[in-house]
Amino acid sequence: xxxxxxxxxxxxxxxxxxxxxxxxxxxxxxxxxxxxxxxxxxxxxxxxxxxxxxxxxxxxxxxxxxxxxxxxxxxxxxxxxxxxxxxxxxxxxxxxxxxxxxxxxxxxxxxxxxxxxxxxxxxxxxxxxxxxxxxxxxxxxxxxxxxxxxxxxxxxxxxxxxxxxxxxxxxxxxxxxxxxxxxxxxxxxxxxxxxxxxx
Numbered sequence: 527x528x529x530x531x532x533x534x535x536x537x538x539x540x541x542x543x544x545x546x547x548x549x550x551x552x553x554x555x556x557x558x559x560x561x562x563x564x565x566x567x568x569x570x571x572x573x574x575x576x577x578x579x580x581x582x583x584x585x586x587x588x589x590x591x592x593x594x595x596x597x598x599x600x601x602x603x604x605x606x607x608x609x610x611x612x613x614x615x616x617x618x619x620x621x622x623x624x625x626x627x628x629x630x631x632x633x634x635x636x637x638x639x640x641x642x643x644x645x646x647x648x649x650x651x652x653x654x655x656x657x658x659x660x661x662x663x664x665x666x667x668x669x670x671x672x673x674x675x676x677x678x679x680x681x682x683x684x685x686x687x688x689x690x691x692x693x694x695x696x697x698x699x700x701x702x703x704x705x706x707x708x709x710x711x712x713x714x715x716x717x718x719x720x721x722x723x724x725x
Contacts, residue, residue, distance in 0.1 A: 559722025567721040578710030586612035629705040689721040
């Protein structure tokens with residue numbers, strides 16, 4: 527009887543281990559997404575007031591990243607974005623040269639900006655607050671901002687996609703950018719629109 531019990535227990539354990547090994551990899555992969563920068567289905571944009579009379583719009587043309595998301599456990603989501611600061615594009619070559627210089631981004635010494643999430647808290651199926659570490663010009667600060675889930679589902683090419691959008695504001699001086707642009711232009715707005723392909 528004791529031998530039978532041990533054998534049954536061992537068999538059950540081995541079966542459970544086999545099932546976990548078969549299921550776990552798929553579960554892990556199901557939540558991991560690569561930002562679709564190759565297909566240009568993502569963007570990092572910014573805007574800042576010009577003298578308080580208009581908006582100056584721009585973007586970073588080169589960036590990359592990944593995120594994890596599962597609608598069954600959305601608060602376990604994570605995101606990691608890296609931006610090539612040299613790719614700043616305000617649609618004006620001379621201005622971009624100035625923005626890349628020491629007065630602003632100083633891209634020679636700080637070629638990357640990054641955001642790594644610490645927590646993502648959903649209040650419903652679509653809306654969440656993301657908190658994480660944003661590094662720009664060598665300065666790292668904790669920021670929080672709202673994000674909206676745009677949607678998720680299968681694409682026409684046999685893949686699976688999910689997309690989110692978020693916007694944050696911060697003071698330039700908080701990241702060591704103190705060039706005087708006037709009182710109306712001390713704060714910049716950045717928007718992140720990402721579509722990820724599940725890997």
